[in-house]
Amino acid sequence: MENTQLFFNFVPWIVFFPVLGLLLNLTIGKKLSENGIGAIAVLASASAFVVAVLQAYSLSIHPEGASILVAEWIHVGDLAIDWTFRVDTLSVTMMLVVSGVGTLIHIYAIGYMHEDVRFHNDEGRFKRFFVFLNLFIAMMMVLVSGDSYMMLFVGWEGVGLCSFLLIGFWYDFDTLGRPSFANSNAAKKAFITNRIGDFGFLLAAFMMFWQFKSTNFDNVFAVVANAEPWVILWITIFILVGVAGKSAQIPLYIWLPDAMAGPTPVSALIHAATMVTAGVYLVTRSAPIFMLSHDAQYIVATVGALTAIFAATIAVGQYDIKKVLAYSTISQLGFMVAAVGMGAFAAGMFHLITHAFFKALLFLSAGSVILGMERGHHHLAHHGHHGGKHDEEVFDPGDMRNMGGLRKQMPVTFWLYMVGTVALAGLFPFAGFWSKDEILADAFLEFPHVYWILTGAAFLTAFYMGRQVWMVFFGKPRHEVAAHAEESPLIMTAPLMVLAALSVFGGALNLPGVHTLTVWLEHTIDIHPGEFNMQVALISTALALFAIFLSWLLYMRKPLTTGQPDPLKRILGFAFTGMENKWFVDEAYKFVFIDRYTDLAKFFAQTVDWDFWHEWFHNSVIAAGFVGLTKFLANPIDLGIVDNISKILARSIQYSSENFRKVQNGFVRSYALSVMLGVVAIIGYLLIK
């Protein structure tokens, strides 16, 4: 794939532009205004988008793509990993999505960050935010454009880092702006959970290297067919662990809802549209491996499907506008993972793209709602309608129980939100309909149990989105704040409109019969276009409409009033408590893993290492033992035996010397006599000898 024609050589700039942007902001950001910083960041991201478009154009002429070597990275023994950019239809698709949606969100963020509820006059926030955001774009680009698993991994961990930084962006607060470790906890949780996934990824990479002697995509795929089945199964399972971490699948999804602690643009960009779909991209990229093992496909599809329905049930029970969307994202990711797991790679990628559009739209609109609420709160506090009462309690602008009737206060946002909702619910002819349907159609053919689970999840999706819309925009305001909410400025709504348009028409990317996307991706992965299944489409549409009707029945016919418990609680009882509390998974994890590890660490650190090893063993055994030994040697041995021996020696010497002393009488002649004696003795000896 050494193709350097056209614009292929520009591909590294897809990373360099954002890096350039962040470096610029890092160095001169202090001197720039908020808009200046934002402009640089947007420009950087937009430049990346332009590069991506150029790549797409080049590909349309040379669909076989290219690999561009920038530098060698790790060359050890027979291990050779390079910084090589890969341009093919799959990677360019991802580039377009990431940089496109990314740029829109950058623009939105300029408006959003200006008045985020939690900024508390933090002046450095713009610089920090856009530096992180650009870094994220760069890392995401590394992820999607890498030519080997290891370069992909760099981006993989890199986006994890950005996720950590951005979730913990307001690191000294909790989500409501109170001083707390809560946000940083959420950030830490995300990073560590991701690391668990990375652990799986690493093992997969090790296995690939030792089996195939390379981690380069082409090299691996060239020989993977010769590998033994157990090797392939283990590699796919390890990859699945990685996917579960990054794309928030069971059992590692727990970090994503907490990740909503980040500013809303972050939730939209990272935790809905791009980063979390990296797992889907990874599986699609590894299609040649997954295709080889039916068991692997079965496992992946099942995990995806279970995640889809499990998260959907939780979404039903949430009150925070972003939390609902977060669980919805998990659920939709489950759809995608299930799709790519089944081998419906085109469908998975298709859903990935449309989901990026409408979920970003939803999140950003939700952000707009939250800001609108916040403006209302601000307005109230300033005009002092209700005295100091509101200053005492902390107001949560994201709580849907405080909303209601926002349709009138925020009409633009309302309509945008509606587009997103319908797209997500999967109603004809919005983007979500086409992509979701393709997944369901494939599942229907491949794995019926996955199909049924996913259909259930789709039903729930329509229901919780209906619930949300009714609660937020319809009925009467349940709080004074909602009554005073204000619409967002154009800089925020304009990108939303673009996204809304994409959500409406995104389905055109891969219409049945035309299969544009499938054909496009076929250049890279070996896939076949799925056929449109009218039966499946009808069932799901009917179910979605039914779900919306149900939600209308519950939440619209008799709109909620202030302080009223959720009507579902009456119907579902304990089950709803479970949904509300996320089925207590977090608590269970905390009890089973986190607390145990903390205890274990404490036990090791305090009891084993310090008390036992450092103090007891060192001080009592080694040191005291040594002291004891020296005492033993000093008293019984030294004084008792050695000393006595020397005493006896000394006495005998004393005694003998007292006698010998007499010899030293000072008479020269007696000395001479001794000498003479010696002479005689020696001569005598010589004679005898």
Added chain:
Amino acid sequence: MTGELFLFFILALTAVLTAVGMLTSRNAVYAALFLVLNFAVVAVFYLMLGSPFIALSQVTVYGGAIMVLFLFVIMLLGAENIKAEVTLKKMWPALVLSVTLLGLIIYMIVAKVPMVGLAAETSVADAAPKPLAVSLFSTYLLPFEITSFLLLVAMVGAIVLTKQEKKGAGK
């Protein structure tokens, strides 16, 4: 018994007797004189053994220099006599040892040394001092120089040791 042998015995007897005289005389001056006589006899032996240079050195160095020095010191100190000299009772270990030594070495000589006869005549070449001197100043130059240095040291030493310090001076 040839004349040569006869002469040897006479001389040997003289030597032993003078030695005994030296040992037994109470007066140190007598002892010194006996010793001079003894040295003279030994010098004759040297002559008989073909070493005229050594014999003359013996006479000059011992008889002339050393013994004069002895006598001079004896006179100087006035120490001719020492009271309560030797008693035989205290002497016996010394006697026993000396006799033992004598016996041992004589036994050695008898047992180990061959009975080689030595002529009393000397060839001129052997006895001439010249080759001796050549040897002394070539092969033995270094010892010779060291010895001369030794003599110098002894001289200086003797002077320093015996020099009378004036009272009060240097204290």
Added chain:
Amino acid sequence: MIPVNYYLTLSVVLFSMGALGVLIRRNSLVVFMSIELMLNAGNLAFVTFAKMHAANLAAVHNGQIFVFFVMTVAAAEVAVGLALIVLIFRKKQSIDLDQLTHLKG
């Protein structure tokens, strides 16, 4: 022809008498003389052996030169020794060896 043994025997006799003198006399001057006697006895043995190996010219000279050196050393020794005796006499007013017991341990 006088056998070499005779000379050696004489030398030994003289040596033993010198030794005896050292051991039994208290007059330090006489002790000193006895030492000279011993040296002489030794010299006699040297010259005898030199003569015994007369065939070898170097051996003759070696023996005689050794005697020569002994004499020189003896002269030096006497000079220093007598100086010491004089010194001792000045301190002790005696040259009796049995009075000199400073070395007593």
Added chain:
Amino acid sequence: MNFLLEPLNLVTFFPLLGVLVLLFIKSEAKNTIRWVALGTALVNFGISLWALSMFNSSNPDLQLASQYSWIQVAGWNIQYYLAVDGLSILLVLLTTFLTPIAILSTWTAIEDRVKDFMVFFLMLEVGMLGVFLAQDLFLFYIFWEFTLIPMYFLIGIWGGPNRLYAAVKFFLYTMAGSILMLLAILWLGVNQGTFSVPELVLKGGIPADVQLWLFIAFAAAFAIKVPMWPLHSWLPDAHVEAPTAGSVILAGVLLKMGTYGFLRFNLQLFPEAAVKAAPTIAVLAVIGILYGAAVSYSQKDVKKLVAYSSVSHLGFVMLGMFALNAQGIEGAILQMINHGLSTGALFLMVGMIYEQTHTREIAVYGGLWKITPIYGSLMLIVALSSMGLPGLNGFVGEFTILLGAFGSKAFGTPIYAILSAIGVILAAIYILYMFQKMFLGPVGKIVEEVKHHGHELRDLNAREIITLLPLLVFIFWIGLYPAPFFNLIAPAVDKLLIPFRAILGG
């Protein structure tokens, strides 16, 4: 004169010149003393670069040798023999690189007996360089023991409140191990007729059972120094009590003497025994990795946390080394450097905040990033490097090590690599815990306390940034483009591997 102009002799003994100059400076002239010491260290770094320029990286053998016959008594053949090869060149550079940085870090931290401090420090440098360069066992032993003395005083005089205990413990533990090594060295020297390492390697032919005993004797000395679990109990004391510069050198270089010793002597001299011991070492290394990480997590003292993290990191080094393949060993060597850079930087940064607050208790900090943004950002980079984020140096080492261990024929099973990879997760846990509790969250009470004493918590000043900057450059350089470093190592490692290839096949 020629002797001194040989590059390795020059680089080893040049600091003594600085010591000599220092002796003639009044001890009150503290700044002059600091500048002289810093200048000496910098020039020495320059000299080491000069030596590097003469080093031929494609040659796997010892180079730039300075070899003289030294002690030839009773059949003992002891040489003065300094030389460098790919196994040691990076460590030599690390030593000369870290020393000026450490000296710079003492600028305001050490006010007491500055002259003595600098003298000891420069002498320490001589010892460390000697250890890495000596190719004669006897000479090596001398340098090895020599490093103890200045370090003992650095901890014992300028250390924390419990310094004497720590200094004595440090000294005794290391000594205890060294004695066995000395016996082994003597055995080798007497029985093989030479103390020269290359000659011993060439000669070989030590029977396998004897090899094992010698291996154990050498390993005892090195394992304590590394330190390998469970011989690490001197480490937290020494690190916590040592002054910052001492900790930096201790973590950065002194610990590497242990791992280097394994590499140079245990692997080269006793290949059969090394193969036999590999699984055992791997078990200890894995325990060290996991145990060190767990124990770090539970520390309340940040310096102790970093100290225990060394146990974990060096576990990786040991694991890689005894994987006995190219990836493992090259990764291990690079990881030695990485650990020197990252942990050295961590200790430096902990020292910088300690200088202002006089406490290392994690709980009193919090929200520092807001107050000291530069400090926070740099700490983040260093912390990430320490936990092995791809693109930074730590990852390159850890990845190659784990990769090597995964496919190691000496271990015969990937289980050690898998378990160690869990250590990567645990590393994230303790590093993030430390970063979060100190830099994120609400502002900690220490800020008020410092204010109470009439100070304001300040961000890093120019000198501190300059101290850290070189480390950061290398953190990124090694992370993004490690090729120059691997190129230095690779030929020597290939040569080192020849006997193992013969034993293990392949």
